[in-house]
Amino acid sequence: MPDTQDLDPRKAAILEAIVSEYIGTAQPVGSQHVARTAGISVSSATVRAEMVALEREGFLVQPHTSAGRIPTDKGYRFFVDQLTEPGILGPAQRHKVAKFFEQVHGEMEDMLERTSGLLSELTSYASVVLPPSHESAPVRSVQLVGLAPRLALLVVVLADGAVEKRTIDLPDEIGDDVLAAAGARVQAMTAARPLGATDERTMTKDRVLDEVVGLALDAMKDLATAEDDRVIVGGSSRLAAAFDAVETVRSVLSTLEQQLVVVSLLRDVLERGLSVAIGTEHGYEPLASCAVVVAPLSVDGHEAGAVGLLGPTRMNYPQALAAARVVSARLGERLGGGTEAPPGRVDGRTAEDRVTKRRGAHGRS
Amino acid sequence: MPDTQDLDPRKAAILEAIVSEYIGTAQPVGSQHVARTAGISVSSATVRAEMVALEREGFLVQPHTSAGRIPTDKGYRFFVDQLTEPGILGPAQRHKVAKFFEQVHGEMEDMLERTSGLLSELTSYASVVLPPSHESAPVRSVQLVGLAPRLALLVVVLADGAVEKRTIDLPDEIGDDVLAAAGARVQAMTAARPLGATDERTMTKDRVLDEVVGLALDAMKDLATAEDDRVIVGGSSRLAAAFDAVETVRSVLSTLEQQLVVVSLLRDVLERGLSVAIGTEHGYEPLASCAVVVAPLSVDGHEAGAVGLLGPTRMNYPQALAAARVVSARLGERLGGGTEAPPGRVDGRTAEDRVTKRRGAHGRS
DNA sequence: TGCTGGCACTCGATTCTACCGAGTGCCAGC
DNA sequence: GCTGGCACTCGGTAGAATCGAGTGCCAGCA
Secondary structure, eight states, rough: OHHHHHOOOHHHHHHHHHHHHHHHHOOOOOOOHHSSSTOOOHHHHHHHHHHHHHHTTHHHHHHHTSBEEOOHHHHHHHHIIIIOOOOOOHHHHOOOOOOOOHHSOOOHHHHHHHHHHHHHHHHEEEEEEOOOTTTTTTTTEEEEEEETTEEEEEEETTTTTTTEEEEEOOSSSSOOOHHHHHHHHHHHHHHOOOOOOOOOOOOOHHHHHHHHHHHHHHHHHHHSSTTTOOOOEEHHHHHHHHHOOOOHHHHHHHHTTTTHHHHHHHHHHHHTOOOOEEESSSSSSTTEEEEEEEEEEETTTEEEEEEEEEEEETHHHHHOOOOOOHHHHHHHHHTTTTTTTTTOOOHHHHHHHHHHHHHHHHOOO | OOOHHHOOHHHHHHHHHHHHHHEEEEOOHHEEEEEEETEEESHHHHHHHHHHHHTTTEEEOOOTTSSSSSHHHHHHHHHIIIIIOOOOOHHHHHHHHHHHHHHHOOOOHHHHHHHHHHHHHHHHHHEEEOOSSSSSEEEEEEEEEEEETTEEEEEETTTSSHHEEEEEOOOSSOOOOHHHHHHHHHHHTTTTTTTTOOOOOOOOOOHHHHHHHHHHHHHHHHHHHTTTTTTEEOTTTHHHHOSSHEEEEEHHHHTTHHHHHHHHHHHHHHHHTTSSEEEGGGOOOGTTEEEEEEEEEEEEEEEEEEEEEEETTOOOOHHHHHHHHHHHHHHHHHHSSSSSTTTOOHHHHHHHHHHHHHHHHHHHO
């Protein structure tokens, strides 16, 4: 891709001016506008000549003959890669973030959901949160609870505070004591190990117990493989404001409703080491008019999940990147240091935050 | 409301024709169209005269002088109350429902989410599922699991298979054995009783244990009061197709994103004993161009939660009502008879359905 | 050589006009 | 009391005229 990385400085400046302007106004940008832009000190005629070149090289298009230019995906890409720094948040936004992370508390799911709301509010794009996978979190506790005569619930608590459950159909009526024993056995076999790593089974004299243990282990394996296709989408209504064609809105929203698609989109982008995917760069046609900004989430030093933003290709990349990165960093801090295993990591601030309602009750008891 | 209930048969027929036509076409309906409708055997001039009357009485409006009439909320209301039966689903839809409930399985959350998708697909409106409240479900198991030195997780399993959790900050490092003991104590104090009904506390000799038990009981009370403002929204992208003004779409979607608003809207409608709320009838201005259809969910004989549909006021009420009712009935059956306490209720079919993946594993073990 | 001002041209958007026709209200007559 | 007839309204569409932002090209200047 030689032409992607090399553009003489003037062309680059012109491209930058066009992209910035277009992001702001959503109107095709003409040569005069560009010529008047600070930093451009040539005439509109020269700008026009350069625009022709930029168009030939695929950075710009003209919606129709007598209109200004708008950036192509390639144009945005160059803008993002070469012309802009991630940017920083405005003071008001910084304040919002700070305040948010001071106040937020509760279970992880709630927190992720609210974080998604925050991110969307900061940027006015739709936001996406890919929860940290529980793959590597060690099992902390396993329990079998009888619900009905031939129905039990397997409840697995992971060290990161996540609780997974699965109903299990029993072959026979099983007493609560046997269930408890089976739960204990399974816990012994799997504790302190990640969900996926199931021990080979050991047999006892008790056929019924063995069977229940087997069922539970199966369910645990099932838990390990399934589940991880969940994603939290927030502020999707803001996409309606970003597009003017109602049909575009509909198709984008309907794509966003398919969790699986969103998850794989994000994973794809992350895997390719990108933080931005523009228009057709990701292969999802219904989202061809969208761009995705992703920031991986790193909890206690290892990557887990991600936060992202979905907006029109003419999104404000610097701001979106800044917001995603700041929020992901703060969220990562927040999720780590306390719920994760390493002992002694419960620092004062985090624990303090997490108290809230609890605190009052605690004082009383 | 004398004029709401009394309309001479001809007026009613004309109103019905207009509403039906408008629901189908979204175009103002003229007198000629009505006169040509089967069942109307008067001239267009007569229809016009009646239309004037209907407009005076508030059932119809004219977008502008030389246009046809469109129904007002009051017009729809009369249509729903007096002119139409709930209707039945078409064979294709029946088949979809049957197939869906044959296949669906898994945890309740998944099932509700998929059901919401089904309902939306059936009607092409947005669908809403208000999960059965756990208020009355008795506690089946309580457990305290240590996550970090001064952090524990309270895990409560209810008889309906729901699992609730809460992190608890501990005043001190507490050993796993004490946590387990505290969990057991709390379980003894609360088991078989609904979440809200907390026992008065009994003291032991052990101050630390008492404190942990106190914290756990507080957390349980907290669980009982909070939480119940959750709602599952599905197919909201279909609303984009229902409205043509992108601003309407945005505002409706953004209202739908506020779980709390949706919950109280549904509760309001249910409390007033309605199954349909049209336009401004419910007091939520941003949804003034929407109608809501609700069907309460009855699980094992008692009302719990609801399913609903949200569409434009010109929605197909008979079909929407039919879909909501059928789905709510089937879902109620499915949620009951097995997960709920009464022993022996695990009938063959339900248990069979629930097996799926499990079954294979079971055979193998 | 490269930039610039000038110029003819394009073409979407806007405005205006005319006009059609669906729809109305009214009324005289059956 | 219903109906056909009629004059009238007025939104929507089509076509023409106009505007103007924007373009590509080119000759001339530094």
